Amino acid sequence: MSINLKSLISVLDAKWIGPETDVFVDHISIDSRSLQNGSQTLFFALKGINNDAHTYIAELIQNGVQNFVVQYIPENCKGKANFLVVADTLKALQEFAGYYRNLFHFPIIGVTGSNGKTIVKEWLNFLLSPDYNIIRSPKSYNSQVGVPLSVIAINEKHNLGIFEAGISTVNEMIKLEKIVKPTIGVLTNIGSAHDEGFKNLEQKINEKLLLFKSAGIIIYQKNELVDACLKEFLKENQLSDKTLFSWSFTDNSADLFILKKESKNDKTYIKYQYENEVFEFEIPFQDSASVENAISCLLVLLYLKYDFASIQSRMQMLYPVHMRLEVKNGINNCSIIDDSYSSDFQSLKIALDFLESQKKNASKTVILSDIFQSGFSNEELYTKVAQLIADNKINRLIGIGATISSFAAKFSNSTMFKDTAAFIDHFENLDFANETILIKGARSFQFEEIVSLLEEKTHETVLEINLNSISHNLNFFKAKLATDVKIMVMVKAFGYGNGGLEIAKLLEHHKVDYLGVAFADEGISLRNGGIKLPIMVLNPESTSFPSIIQYQLEPEIYSIKGLNAFLKIAREKGLKDYPIHIKLDTGMHRLGFERNTIDELIETLKGNETVRIQSILSHLATSDDMNHYDFVISQINLFDELSSKLMEELNVNPIRHTLNTSGISNFPSAQFNMVRLGIGLYGVSNDPAEQKYLENVGTLKSIISQVRTIPAGDSVGYGRRFMATKETRIATIPIGYADGISRLWGNEVGFVMIKNQKAKIVGSVCMDMLMVNVSDIDCKEGDSVIIFGENPTVTEIANALKTIPYEILTSISQRVKRVFFR
Numbered sequence: 001m002s003i004n005l006k007s008l009i010s011v012l013d014a015k016w017i018g019p020e021t022d023v024f025v026d027h028i029s030i031d032s033r034s035l036q037n038g039s040q041t042l043f044f045a046l047k048g049i050n051n052d053a054h055t056y057i058a059e060l061i062q063n064g065v066q067n068f069v070v071q072y073i074p075e076n077c078k079g080k081a082n083f084l085v086v087a088d089t090l091k092a093l094q095e096f097a098g099y100y101r102n103l104f105h106f107p108i109i110g111v112t113g114s115n116g117k118t119i120v121k122e123w124l125n126f127l128l129s130p131d132y133n134i135i136r137s138p139k140s141y142n143s144q145v146g147v148p149l150s151v152i153a154i155n156e157k158h159n160l161g162i163f164e165a166g167i168s169t170v171n172e173m174i175k176l177e178k179i180v181k182p183t184i185g186v187l188t189n190i191g192s193a194h195d196e197g198f199k200n201l202e203q204k205i206n207e208k209l210l211l212f213k214s215a216g217i218i219i220y221q222k223n224e225l226v227d228a229c230l231k232e233f234l235k236e237n238q239l240s241d242k243t244l245f246s247w248s249f250t251d252n253s254a255d256l257f258i259l260k261k262e263s264k265n266d267k268t269y270i271k272y273q274y275e276n277e278v279f280e281f282e283i284p285f286q287d288s289a290s291v292e293n294a295i296s297c298l299l300v301l302l303y304l305k306y307d308f309a310s311i312q313s314r315m316q317m318l319y320p321v322h323m324r325l326e327v328k329n330g331i332n333n334c335s336i337i338d339d340s341y342s343s344d345f346q347s348l349k350i351a352l353d354f355l356e357s358q359k360k361n362a363s364k365t366v367i368l369s370d371i372f373q374s375g376f377s378n379e380e381l382y383t384k385v386a387q388l389i390a391d392n393k394i395n396r397l398i399g400i401g402a403t404i405s406s407f408a409a410k411f412s413n414s415t416m417f418k419d420t421a422a423f424i425d426h427f428e429n430l431d432f433a434n435e436t437i438l439i440k441g442a443r444s445f446q447f448e449e450i451v452s453l454l455e456e457k458t459h460e461t462v463l464e465i466n467l468n469s470i471s472h473n474l475n476f477f478k479a480k481l482a483t484d485v486k487i488m489v490m491v492k493a494f495g496y497g498n499g500g501l502e503i504a505k506l507l508e509h510h511k512v513d514y515l516g517v518a519f520a521d522e523g524i525s526l527r528n529g530g531i532k533l534p535i536m537v538l539n540p541e542s543t544s545f546p547s548i549i550q551y552q553l554e555p556e557i558y559s560i561k562g563l564n565a566f567l568k569i570a571r572e573k574g575l576k577d578y579p580i581h582i583k584l585d586t587g588m589h590r591l592g593f594e595r596n597t598i599d600e601l602i603e604t605l606k607g608n609e610t611v612r613i614q615s616i617l618s619h620l621a622t623s624d625d626m627n628h629y630d631f632v633i634s635q636i637n638l639f640d641e642l643s644s645k646l647m648e649e650l651n652v653n654p655i656r657h658t659l660n661t662s663g664i665s666n667f668p669s670a671q672f673n674m675v676r677l678g679i680g681l682y683g684v685s686n687d688p689a690e691q692k693y694l695e696n697v698g699t700l701k702s703i704i705s706q707v708r709t710i711p712a713g714d715s716v717g718y719g720r721r722f723m724a725t726k727e728t729r730i731a732t733i734p735i736g737y738a739d740g741i742s743r744l745w746g747n748e749v750g751f752v753m754i755k756n757q758k759a760k761i762v763g764s765v766c767m768d769m770l771m772v773n774v775s776d777i778d779c780k781e782g783d784s785v786i787i788f789g790e791n792p793t794v795t796e797i798a799n800a801l802k803t804i805p806y807e808i809l810t811s812i813s814q815r816v817k818r819v820f821f822r
């Protein structure tokens with residue numbers, strides 16, 4: 001790209017302030033920390049909620065940046081650089097990207113939908129890359145900022161673009177459409193829940209379709225609602241019927257009809273009918289989301305006139321997509337950034353910025369494979385790469401691959417290897433220590449082997465918590481609530497074992513209305529951690545009332561005795577209107593005022609100014625079991641009656657709430673003014689149908705401490721409860737019942753996952769260890785072990801042990817370190 005800044009004045013509707021000369025820029029940046037910023041950079045100063053990039057302009061000018069798009073010129077910067085002043089810098093960035101997009105005339109695939117966008121984009125890239133020079137969105141850059149940045153990376157050598165577009169509410173897609181202008185539209189799985197930002201599913205679909213306003217073809221899974229929306233869409237945009245290209249599992253009027261899909265041995269065989277012919281292919285996945293995503297890709301290939309044989313051979317090579325740039329602790333005090341699955345030039349730029357922002361050591365190392373698909377000649381490409389490595393002040397470059405090796409002379413401090421095996425042979429001589437290492441390579445180089453050499457082997461068992469999944473699950477339930485219904489999230493028992501404070505912080509960020517804890521202590525540690533949200537304490541002991549008040553916690557009051565005790569202390573402290581929560585017993589028979597104590601409750605509270613009824617609540621005993629439907633209804637009715645009576649006679653108007661997670665799903669008409677979400681947030685539903693929409697939150701992981709082979713006749717563990725009937729390989733894992741693994745899960749009832757294969761627990765679970773049979777698994781000391789997570793799920797373990805997921809989750813002892821990631 002080389003763009004005359006003056007030509008942007010009208011594009012951006014900007015005012016030029018600065019010396020009027022012909023200025024050319026070849027790089028766009030929004031990141032003030034990027035070492036790639038230079039004299040040819042045009043810097044867009046975005047203004048976020050927490051961060052205003054205008055404050056970095058002075059520093060950027062000092063570092064040589066001369067061209068800025070701004071909303072205002074900071075005081076001390078006037079006259080020192082060229083400024084294009086606009087009303088809104090984000091809008092300007094988007095307009096610039098739209099203008100830039102229109103300079104190119106090759107096909108662009110635009111992908112949107114609720115699920116699968118990134119995977120479909122990455123898979124299409126893989127499937128089409130032998131035949132095109134592709135530019136695609138890096139990672140999941142699909143937002144109002146990510147999309148323009150993706151598009152700006154197009155260059156003259158590309159001949160196909162694949163961009164994803166994600167939206168969270170109305171009026172966003174129309175902006176992304178102007179930037180991407182796809183010629184081929186792909187609508188991935190749309191999901192059945194409507195997200196927080198949309199009135200209903202229809203509105204969500206209509207919004208997403210806006211991406212396809214100028215597409216020549218729209219690929220989608222046929223269903224009634226989408227068809228209806230599309231019909232309107234075609235009419236409004238004066239597009240012809242021929243624009244649609246649909247597929248279906250059930251409706252044989254679709255353009256492509258799936259006759260059969262069959263999963264076995266980790267593969268799925270898919271048989272389809274297209275233009276009166278029947279074809280078959282396989283993919284190396286079993287789950288239904290992968291099947292749908294692969295079919296979306298199939299239609300793109302068919303539209304691009306790929307023959308059946310290429311489709312078949314490429315589909316079976318699809319691979320799992322890793323999207324996050326992970327920062328890991330490395331050996332010898334190194335830290336490593338693992339980006340070992342992509343190697344295009346654009347993503348190298350992003351990874352280098354990430355390296356700069358995340359570096360824990362001053363010294364920076366990059367391990368880089370040959371780069372494919374850049375569109376440039378090798379000479380041009382490696383000149384650019386060398387420049388980038390120099391600009392980013394990389395202390396050493398380790399190149400792996402025949403091509404990069406042949407350009408060694410371009411790099412100032414480099415070591416080259418012809419392939420990954422050669423690198424591994426020399427690993428010991430490379431003396432990795434005290435450096436931050438970016439590992440970046442194309443899939444075929446199998447850099448995961450390098451990551452595993454460099455990664456510090458942690459001897460701890462950890463519970464990994466995926467904070468994004470928590471946000472997803474929260475939004476899933478929020479979408480079920482009527483307008484103005486508040487949400488309390490239960491974070492009792494350390495957030496159901498997942499970590500109290502970190503989750504509370506995330507919930508505060510998401511602006512939930514209330515937190516609920518079981519005991520005062522739990523509330524106090526949240527306050528000490530800085531949580532400001534109102535916190536209800538379910539089971540406050542009288543002795544904790546003073547600290548409840550000191551820490552501004554709100555007690556649930558469930559008896560006259562408790563009420564009087566609280567009133568006494570509150571009066572002594574001269575409190576007024578202190579918020580309390582009245583618990584009614586409507587059939588659970590655990591805590592709460594029953595019908596026959598309501599009058600006394602009213603009597604005690606009448607005329608008092610010390611406390612204020614902030615809410616009235618009750619708890620359902622069987623909201624998860626529709627066999628007890630009538631009982632739940634009787635509880636809800638009694639709650640309504642008793643709470644109404646309190647409200648009338650005391651002339652108050654508190655928040656009323658009675659639904660827990662399964663109540664939210666099963667009794668939507670009883671939301672009153674608030675619901676109390678618990679287990680669902682942590683990714684567990686009592687309903688298998690609903691479970692599909694939740695994301696797994698916690699993964700309990702450990703490693704192999706030792707592996708041995710025992711002969712037939714030997715035994716394993718205490719009490720010799722496992723007897724080998726043949727030669728058996730045994731691995732020992734450092735996690736036991738003191739960590740929360742039930743002994744009932746031992747003795748070949750339960751298993752752990754090693755290298756995606758089941759390893760049965762043999763013998764009894766010990767206090768701190770357990771042993772598993774790995775005779776059929778190719779594994780070694782230090783390999784990672786999964787105890788639960790996506791497979792097996794806590795629900796599966798709970799079912800096998802005849803208990804409930806709540807117990808499994810909350811049993812994981814506090815000595816297991818919690819690790820949080822996004």
Ligand SMILES: *Cc1c(COP(=O)(O)O)cnc(C)c1O
Pocket residue numbers: 490538619659660661662676677678679680
């Ligand atoms: C734990 C709890 C909840 C949340 O229940 P889930 O089934 O986990 O959603 C709600 N209300 C009360 C009173 C609770 O104790």
